Amino acid sequence: TIKSQIFTECENALVGDIVFLVDSSGSIGSKNFELVKTFLGNVIKPFDIGPKKIQFGLAQYSTETRKEFLLKDFADQESVLTKVQQLHYLQKNTRTGEALDFIRKDYFVEAAGSRVGELVPQIAVLITDGESSDSVETPAQQLRDHGVLVFCVGVGKDAQKQLKTIANPPQDHYITECSKVINDVRTCCLLSSSACAETRGADIFFLLDVSGRIGQLDLRDMQNFIISFLRFLPIGPDHVRMGVVTYSHSPSLRSGLMEDADEIKEAVLALQREGGAAYVGKALAFLNQGMGETAERQVPRFLVVISGGEATDDFKGPAEALRRKDITLLAIGAKKSNETQLTEISGDSRQTFYVNHFDALESISEGVLAEICAPEGEFGSCILARNQNLMFGVRGLTLP
Numbered sequence: 001t002i003k004s005q006i007f008t009e010c011e012n013a014l015v016g017d018i019v020f021l022v023d024s025s026g027s028i029g030s031k032n033f034e035l036v037k038t039f040l041g042n043v044i045k046p047f048d049i050g051p052k053k054i055q056f057g058l059a060q061y062s063t064e065t066r067k068e069f070l071l072k073d074f075a076d077q078e079s080v081l082t083k084v085q086q087l088h089y090l091q092k093n094t095r096t097g098e099a100l101d102f103i104r105k106d107y108f109v110e111a112a113g114s115r116v117g118e119l120v121p122q123i124a125v126l127i128t129d130g131e132s133s134d135s136v137e138t139p140a141q142q143l144r145d146h147g148v149l150v151f152c153v154g155v156g157k158d159a160q161k162q163l164k165t166i167a168n169p170p171q172d173h174y175i176t177e178c179s180k181v182i183n184d185v186r187t188c189c190l191l192s193s194s195a196c197a198e199t200r201g202a203d204i205f206f207l208l209d210v211s212g213r214i215g216q217l218d219l220r221d222m223q224n225f226i227i228s229f230l231r232f233l234p235i236g237p238d239h240v241r242m243g244v245v246t247y248s249h250s251p252s253l254r255s256g257l258m259e260d261a262d263e264i265k266e267a268v269l270a271l272q273r274e275g276g277a278a279y280v281g282k283a284l285a286f287l288n289q290g291m292g293e294t295a296e297r298q299v300p301r302f303l304v305v306i307s308g309g310e311a312t313d314d315f316k317g318p319a320e321a322l323r324r325k326d327i328t329l330l331a332i333g334a335k336k337s338n339e340t341q342l343t344e345i346s347g348d349s350r351q352t353f354y355v356n357h358f359d360a361l362e363s364i365s366e367g368v369l370a371e372i373c374a375p376e377g378e379f380g381s382c383i384l385a386r387n388q389n390l391m392f393g394v395r396g397l398t399l400p
């Protein structure tokens, strides 16, 4: 089977400051509050805690915000888990905006143990049913501007609708189960590790299947997948540039290499399905002609091929020609894709990824990013703390 491999030098270097902000208001209900405690335990358990590793802080709020523990308070997992289990439900009002201000001022500061000065990723995980009695927009914005990546976990069945008013589009995509939070938080911490600390740059082309076998939801998942990279990679003329090509019966260059994150996002969201056949070989041959021009920049070049099924034309020659130009190919397949073919495209099983459905693309983004960031430690100020402008804002997730 094909699975993503994370470079070991990154694997042992998870570092991050993670603050949970827990809605403890009356609308949550005591039953859900207990579920939240279980959820917190599950998020915390996979991480190594310590002053050189992951630090957790936690505040809960209702009418007022209550300091439970700061980032600097605990250096072992047992103490954190015990404290979480002892959380006492507050009930009363829901002043989420005030609580967001509170953690910005009292948690994400060096006096409270924040390692922001050492470029450690600053992460907040807000857990709420979404119904705030004060305004959240400005406090959320200010928290993000402070360099904090804000995740948002919804509690209760009405949370999705409410969260959408907090979250930026296309956040509805991110309403999902809690295991994704662990994965996302882990990705943030992973990519800040020292192995990925040197910034150079990269040129990345995405080649997307938009043929008849791709549904509207598949397209949306692919779009979100590409956009998710913008959160982790520094985009700019001296850093990462991205371009997009689509293919069906014939390939189309949708956007040449772009140097602006907003521009990339816009171009990706404008992509449409074309239907018809899917000739990936033809598309690779097209790129082979077009990608020579990017060689003027002395940076690693990547081509990420995303396909929704088997290749039906000859692709081996064109794929090999691209690899001979020192372009690293990553092949991602979904649905009825053929794993052998995918590896024949990428040339290396480590650069091959398979998902059953496109909605699982997110689960492989960590592996794909590791391939882009980690080879020989060449690239990757994937450091979130350094790239505050890349943080697209609040992401919404919902507890099951």
Ligand SMILES: [Mg+2]
Binding pocket: 025, 026, 027, 028, 093, 094, 129, 131
């Ligand atoms: Mg409430």
